[in-house]
Amino acid sequence: MxxxxxxxxxxxxxxxxxxxxxxxxxxxxxxxxxxxxxxxxxxxxxxxxxxxxxxxxxxxxxxxxxxxxxxxxxxxxxxxxxxxxxxxxxxxxxxxxxxxxxxxxxxxxxxxxxxxxxxxxxxxxxxxxxxxxxxxxxxxxxQKNPDSPLTKRETQILSLITRGKDRSQIATELFIETETVKTHIKNIYVKLNVNSKADAIKVAKNNRLV
Amino acid sequence: MxxxxxxxxxxxxxxxxxxxxxxxxxxxxxxxxxxxxxxxxxxxxxxxxxxxxxxxxxxxxxxxxxxxxxxxxxxxxxxxxxxxxxxxxxxxxxxxxxxxxxxxxxxxxxxxxxxxxxxxxxxxxxxxxxxxxxxxxxxxxxQKNPDSPLTKRETQILSLITRGKDRSQIATELFIETETVKTHIKNIYVKLNVNSKADAIKVAKNNRLV
DNA sequence: ATTAAAATACCCCTTTAAGGGTTAGTTTTC
DNA sequence: GAAAACTAACCCTTAAAGGGGTATTTTAAT
The missing domain is CATH 3.40.50.2300 (Response regulator)
Incomplete structure (x- = not known):
């Protein structure tokens, strides 16, 4: 031994x-x-x-x-x-x-x-x-949910939202305009049937979307 | 077989x-x-x-x-x-x-x-x-970081922040006033040496504080 | 080659949340 | 019984969020 x-x-x-x-x-x-x-x-x-x-x-x-x-x-x-x-x-x-x-x-x-x-x-x-x-x-x-209703870009943006980034930070990181980020976020909200960041994050976590 | x-x-x-x-x-x-x-x-x-x-x-x-x-x-x-x-x-x-x-x-x-x-x-x-x-x-x-500088309450609040909750939602959930939440958040920011939600979440994730 | 879906971008608007500074009472914990 | 933690309130300014609409370009699938 x-x-x-x-x-x-x-x-x-x-x-x-x-x-x-x-x-x-x-x-x-x-x-x-x-x-x-x-x-x-x-x-x-x-x-x-x-x-x-x-x-x-x-x-x-x-x-x-x-x-x-x-x-x-x-x-x-x-x-x-x-x-x-x-x-x-x-x-x-x-x-x-x-x-x-x-x-x-x-x-x-x-x-x-x-x-x-x-x-x-x-x-x-x-x-x-x-x-x-x-x-x-x-x-x-x-594991992520493979049946996410979100597009790749939307998933990416939602992921950045869960990291606490605001629209302008997301825009900078993705090399797009703040207004575009806003449009994506609006589309995310519609798809997830929510109307706030907090609710979107909650749905994302519950359904492992990110 | x-x-x-x-x-x-x-x-x-x-x-x-x-x-x-x-x-x-x-x-x-x-x-x-x-x-x-x-x-x-x-x-x-x-x-x-x-x-x-x-x-x-x-x-x-x-x-x-x-x-x-x-x-x-x-x-x-x-x-x-x-x-x-x-x-x-x-x-x-x-x-x-x-x-x-x-x-x-x-x-x-x-x-x-x-x-x-x-x-x-x-x-x-x-x-x-x-x-x-x-x-x-x-x-x-x-694994969480066992050497977190945050108190239990602060960790709890930071965790709710990472879930996208705003101050009033956190206050409701913890049965305390919004102003108290704000004080905690200010203390969290000082301890983590940040001055925004996004940065606090980033530090939290990097150091596994939540 | 076409076309639907996705990604990009801009305008209007209002409301509310965030963050900084400061002070102070109460409750736990060692 | 002192220290740390938790609670609560006031002041203030700026920045962000969210809702509405429209429009162009790019990408992917058939």
């Missing part, structure tokens, strides 16, 4: 059975060692600095502070730590929140144990391990 | 060696069959409808239409097709563009062949297979 493959883990998870199961598994079938486990973040936060884990396996549903909110706090305590979510939650919203907050990986609880060990290896090597279904949702969240 | 695991593939890739290598490999070590290969999208586009592939393995750098631009056109021709990118490009920008355009998976060319076959299986099962480094970049693109 060489130095580069070793790592210290902490598990924060309110279900004792799962905690013990993963601890046993990781300690006995991998080069990694579980140095501590906690049943909630609120209990962990005052002690985890002594553990100095390289990786934290984190649940979301827990008594007190939930896992999503725990992520930035854990990162503040241990800036270099990798956090792998292990949870039953797999809605797009929660997945994206966890990743936005600083999680490095995300797995659902039906994941086979061997995959979790692979995932630990992967985060340590700078990867971003995810369950297939999670990866799918992440990709979906990035 | 049962029906549910079978699938027809097409490879679009300008390097003949790679094309032939993957064709041989997939046809001989997996339940999938490569029904055709093309050296560019421009050649493929008039013939691929006859192939009716379930999955397309697609390169980016090709003569004529590049792989990124080919994705929406392929999706238009074959709405149900899964597209797996296989390319040397791994900049965040290109990865995100490919996924935004409708790719279902993304691999770099140093990926072992066995992983490509796993990836085909995964897309067919509705997953989103990616190389570890790609997944990492996708996750990074979603």
């Amino acid at each position: 060489n130095k580069t493959t070793e790592a210290k883990l902490v598990i924060i998870e309110d279900d004792q059975t799962i905690r013990e199961g993963y601890t046993y598994l990781i300690n006995n079938t991998s080069p990694y060692s579980v140095v501590n486990t906690y049943s909630s973040f609120d209990i962990a936060k005052n002690k985890i600095l002594k553990d100095q884990p390289d990786v934290i396996i984190l649940d979301i549903q827990m008594p007190g502070t939930n896992g999503i909110d725990a992520i930035p706090q854990l990162k503040k305590l241990l800036p270099q730590v990798y956090i792998i979510m292990l949870t039953v939650h797999e809605t797009e919203k929660i997945i994206l929140e966890a990743l936005a907050n600083g999680a490095s990986g995300y797995f659902t609880k039906n994941t086979p144990s061997s995959k979790i060990i692979d995932a630990i290896k992967e985060v340590l090597q700078g990867g971003g391990p995810m369950s297939p279904g999670v990866a799918k949702k992440v990709i979906t969240s990035l | 049962n029906k549910t695991t079978e699938a027809k593939l097409v490879i679009i890739e300008d390097d003949q060696t790679i094309r032939e290598g993957y064709t041989y490999l997939i046809n001989n070590t997996s339940p999938y069959s490569v029904v055709n290969t093309y050296s560019s999208f421009d050649i493929a586009k008039n013939k691929i409808l006859k192939d009716q592939p379930d999955v397309i393995i697609l390169d980016i750098q090709m003569p004529g239409t590049n792989g990124i631009d080919a994705i929406p056109q392929l999706k238009k021709l074959l709405p149900q097709v899964y597209i797996i990118m296989l390319t040397v490009h791994e900049t965040e920008k290109i990865i995100l563009e490919a996924l935004a355009n409708g790719a279902s998976g993304y691999f770099t060319k140093n990926t072992p062949s066995s992983k490509i076959i796993d990836a085909i299986k995964e897309v067919l099962q509705g997953g989103g297979p990616m190389s570890p480094g790609v997944a990492k970049k996708v996750i990074t693109s979603l």
